[in-house]
Amino acid sequence: MTTEAEFYQRDRDRHPPAYTPGYKTSVARSPRYSLISLENSVGDITGPVFGHDDIDPSDNDLIYNYADAGQSAIGERIILHGRVLDENARPVPNTLVEIWQANAGGRYRHKKDTYIAPIDPHFGGCGRTMTDAAGYYYFRTVKPGAYPWRNHVNNWRPAHIHLSIFGTGFAQRLITQCYFEGDPLIPLCPIIQTVPDQGAVAQLTAALDLNASIPLDTIAYKFDIVLRGRRSTLFENRLEGN
Amino acid sequence: MAQSLDYLKETPSQTAGPYVHIGLAPGAAGFDIYKSELGWDIAGPNAAGERIRVEGLVIDGTGSPVKDVMLEVWQANAAGHYAHPEGGGEVEEGFRGWGRVITDFETGQWGFDTVKPGPTPGRNRTIQAPHLNLWIVARGINVGLNTRMYFADEAAVNATDPVLNIIEWENRRATLIAERTLRDGVPVYRFDIRLQGDDETVFFDI
Numbered sequence: 001m002t003t004e005a006e007f008y009q010r011d012r013d014r015h016p017p018a019y020t021p022g023y024k025t026s027v028a029r030s031p032r033y034s035l036i037s038l039e040n041s042v043g044d045i046t047g048p049v050f051g052h053d054d055i056d057p058s059d060n061d062l063i064y065n066y067a068d069a070g071q072s073a074i075g076e077r078i079i080l081h082g083r084v085l086d087e088n089a090r091p092v093p094n095t096l097v098e099i100w101q102a103n104a105g106g107r108y109r110h111k112k113d114t115y116i117a118p119i120d121p122h123f124g125g126c127g128r129t130m131t132d133a134a135g136y137y138y139f140r141t142v143k144p145g146a147y148p149w150r151n152h153v154n155n156w157r158p159a160h161i162h163l164s165i166f167g168t169g170f171a172q173r174l175i176t177q178c179y180f181e182g183d184p185l186i187p188l189c190p191i192i193q194t195v196p197d198q199g200a201v202a203q204l205t206a207a208l209d210l211n212a213s214i215p216l217d218t219i220a221y222k223f224d225i226v227l228r229g230r231r232s233t234l235f236e237n238r239l240e241g242n
Numbered sequence: 243m244a245q246s247l248d249y250l251k252e253t254p255s256q257t258a259g260p261y262v263h264i265g266l267a268p269g270a271a272g273f274d275i276y277k278s279e280l281g282w283d284i285a286g287p288n289a290a291g292e293r294i295r296v297e298g299l300v301i302d303g304t305g306s307p308v309k310d311v312m313l314e315v316w317q318a319n320a321a322g323h324y325a326h327p328e329g330g331g332e333v334e335e336g337f338r339g340w341g342r343v344i345t346d347f348e349t350g351q352w353g354f355d356t357v358k359p360g361p362t363p364g365r366n367r368t369i370q371a372p373h374l375n376l377w378i379v380a381r382g383i384n385v386g387l388n389t390r391m392y393f394a395d396e397a398a399v400n401a402t403d404p405v406l407n408i409i410e411w412e413n414r415r416a417t418l419i420a421e422r423t424l425r426d427g428v429p430v431y432r433f434d435i436r437l438q439g440d441d442e443t444v445f446f447d448i
Contacts, residue, residue, distance in 0.1 A: 014251060016254065018383070036445070037447045043318065109271060239363075
């Protein structure tokens, strides 16, 4: 019987560096010194635990979770689904997945968003769910619209959904964004261009999944999420010492 | 050529963006959707130990406060236990030890109430001084930043903390230590986080 030790070192070559001048906001918000590398200790291999009491079952249905009775959000109806796995390809069960997004017109329900596209009165733009025992999650929502943002003046964000994932240890904490297969704005986006590895960009792009689509109702995209994996302690070097 | 290792690769990070509040603190974005937002009560009503407040700013490289940050806190209770199966022991009912904090849109001020954590075991039978684990995300931050807040009134145990001592530049260790004052009898710790520039906060690759 083996027990688990620290998480695998994060592969910083697949993540964006802090300083990415093409994404202008990063310039003044990026640390200039190197990160100090630490071996995991107890506060890193542990993380908050959530239960089904923390959320409502309907929190994962963005078409209806903010709509008045008898109403629904406007836009292309989609299912976003997939599994949360670790780098050992094991499912991460019972972990919290939270999402947020613009509406079908590319407008966020946020007091700081002033884009001309209208607010949809029946769309909030956030959802949350827990993965099941197999690490599986799903949301129903509308496909978000592209929208302009002030970086260069003619920059447009591709359609995207933001995701926040916990895992079992605070060292796995991750926020990312999911893009949609075939979107011509993907290679032009300065935020996506912060990712140095094209394979990593593909990992951020959800695949059209007709098998999971509901005929005559809702189209599906599949987006698997991979969190850091943990090493097994085969012989030695437990966190607390030997 | 050799056999291929069949590990998966971690999903890359992307910035939380300016509208992180919609997903993780919708009340701050300006609407009410969930029965309860997560992370507002870190310690719960039953936690033992000293009740404290922690406040500060996140400051960018121009010296300006960053006004669209979300911070998460992860901490042990006063006995040094994390609320997790591998956390070292029992915690009080209602103690989660995790919280979310957002900065004020106008001033950039953030703050939260919690209990002061106890010391925790470090690697190789060392003792870690009491500290809060912090994770910082915002527009312009491509990968969430991990840091720690230590307590100025724990000077003796701070001096032997294995993580503080790994920081080669002794003058930079001070960026992780919050000063303590009293306000209406409540201890208040001030912790400004400098993303860049003079006195840049130490950030960790955990």
